[in-house]
Amino acid sequence: KLQERLESTFKKLKGYGKLSETNIKDSLREVRIALLEADVNYKVAKDFLEKVKEKVLGEDVLSSITPGQQFIKIVYNELCELLGKVNKPLDVAGSPPVPVLLLGLQGSGKTTTAGKLALLLRKKGRKPLLVATDVYRPAAIDQLIKLGAQLNVAVFSLKDSKDPLAICREAKAYAMKNGFDTMIVDTAGRLHIDDGMVEEVANQKKFLNPRETLLIIDAMTGQDAVTIATAFNEKVGIDGIILTKLDGDTRGGAAISIRAVTGKPIKFIGVGEKLDALEPFHPERMASRILG
Amino acid sequence: VVKGKPIDEDAFEGIEEALILADAGFETTEILVASLKEKWKRGQIKTTEDIQTSMIEEVEKLLLPIERHIPTDSKKPFVILTIGVNGVGKTTTIAKLANIYRTSKKKVLLGACDTFRAAAVEQLEVWAKRLDMDVIKHTEGSDPAAVAYDATKAAKARGIDVLILDTAGRLHTKVNLMEEMKKIKRVITKEVEGAPHEILLIIDATNGQNTISQVKTFHEALNITGIVVTKLDGTAKGGFILPIAHLLKIPIRYIGVGEKMDDLIPFSARDFSRALFG
Ligand SMILES: Nc1nc2c(ncn2[C@@H]2O[C@H](COP(=O)(O)OP(=O)(O)OP(=O)(O)O)[C@@H](O)[C@H]2O)c(=O)[nH]1
Ligand SMILES: Nc1nc2c(ncn2[C@@H]2O[C@H](COP(=O)(O)OP(=O)(O)OP(=O)(O)O)[C@@H](O)[C@H]2O)c(=O)[nH]1
Ligand SMILES: [Mg+2]
Ligand SMILES: [Mg+2]
DSSP: OHHHHHHHHHHTTTTOOSOOTTTTHHHHHHHHHHHHHTTOOHHHHHHHHHHHHHHHHHTTGGGSSSHHHHHHHHHHHHHHHHHOSSOOOOOOOSSSSEEEEEEOSTTSSHHHHHHHHHHHHHHTTOOEEEEEOOOSSTTHHHHHHHHHHHHTOEEEOOTTOOOHHHHHHHHHHHHHHTTOOEEEEEOOOOOTTOHHHHHHHHHHHHHHOOSEEEEEEETTBOTTHHHHHHHHHHHTOOSEEEEEOTTSSOOOTHHHHHHHHHOOOEEEEEOSSSTTOEEEOOHHHHHHHHHO | OOTTOBOOHHHHHHHHHHHHHTTOOHHHHHHHHHHHHHHHHTTSOOBHHHHHHHHHHHHHHHHGGGBOOOOGGGSSSEEEEEEOSTTSSHHHHHHHHHHHHHHTTOOEEEEEOOOSSTTHHHHHHHHHHHHTOEEEOOOTTSOHHHHHHHHHHHHHHTTOSEEEEEOOOOOTTOHHHHHHHHHHHHHHHHHSTTOOSEEEEEEETTBOTHHHHHHHHHHHHHOOOEEEEEOTTSSOOOTTHHHIIIIIOOOEEEEEOSSSTTOEEEOOHHHHHHHHHO
């Protein structure tokens, strides 16, 4: 474990008095390995460790009885800081119907998360409308309709439309006419490098003017998390992130990478396939998980 | 990596960065960079351009033993069981694979053993219609092993060449779901000796080091015979197949490069190693 490895590197430093740039190298290396194995991006890890180095050199870690533990505590606190100290809830303020737009790569968990958000809002006494705008994937609309039926939440779809923007327009009119206060808009999975598809969701966003545009990202995402998050944030603009499939054993370092490059809050985590498997994001738990 | 310059520490850091960013993982990267440094010390590589060339050669050598195609001519019906974690592209890959077999004039049957996820059967049915193929299915929520049993029985009765079974996405850490998969495998083996002939694990190029955990766990539980890496049309490089090649030696059959029926190409060690550093 990281803590044990750090204790042994610090054992070698007993009697050195204060920590210096040179003797801290091994300890920083151990943390770096842990971060990279946890899928934290190479460059993000580098910048993060620079910050840690400054903090550690500024504190008298070696005078502690357990310097390795002290060191980890500093790393842990820096991770928590980076992940966002305060949990930010879903913002659904504004005049109804308040739109929430979901986007992300193929298979990241958007449709399932749309269902989860609908359940969350329904439990809070709201009247959400699920909107199906994935006109590409076979049976995507059927999938959302089935989820809506399971939740007793209405789903708006236009079976024969191939125009996501038109679906948004009609959905809004439908929502206003029928007293829905929130619209959860599910979109097709798309690559951040597919200009046509990126433009499509940007146009949907432009029309909807969502209160929240949420990037749905798989917690198993590797080094590419930086490229993905940056692209979607720059080309479309996101307000928050939902990290899915955290019920597995992935360390979830992508969370760090995405926070570092977008500065946007991680609002929820997906922890299962069932529609109640959505939890608020807790930075401390994520930090422990990443450090292994 | 700047071409033609004499080698220094920065050049090695450059290759280390490239490998880590490609998701090759820390351990495998260390091994590859160490062997590169050895070559440099022995004077086998001199310039930074040599580094790139040497690395591509090394990776290609590592991957060549796992460049192996599915031997579908060996049995009839040749049964392929498709597995993997949630959302990696199992159902879509099955459609692409079925398309390849159809093109080579094989009689293909599909089995919809994902009885759990909303509209999973409908999704496979849309593909089957496009392929002009049949799907063996039960109602939602039924026992996936029962579908596997019926599909295998039907494949025998109809003189099918290739039977491809779709299963529900499952995280490898879910013990009950892994047990369910073992049961599906047993049911197939009882019906056709030696089947499933190919246990095909689908993995997603966008995933990071967790892929190794997936492969190890699925392999331990089911003895995987082949892998498909999907979504290589994105920006992720799928470098995790380097540790897979090194530690587990499981053949990579195909790579997925898009969402359409034709977007599946045979794995090539040569092309992959070039794309890794390209
Ligand atoms: N274990 C687990 N599975 C999840 C979670 N969220 C989604 N899934 C599963 O991941 C798979 C993909 O989910 P979808 O909701 O279809 O993903 P999507 O982003 O809509 O996919 P596309 O529309 O094709 O881009 C399904 O099998 C879901 O059940 C989660 O938090 N945990
Ligand atoms: N860009 C790209 N998308 C892909 C590729 N393979 C599959 N997809 C997409 O990934 C998403 C998920 O594909 P599925 O076939 O539903 O994945 P699955 O593993 O069967 O998902 P579950 O059954 O829910 O676990 C769909 O939107 C597919 O179109 C690929 O090679 N490239
Ligand atoms: Mg979807
Ligand atoms: Mg599927």
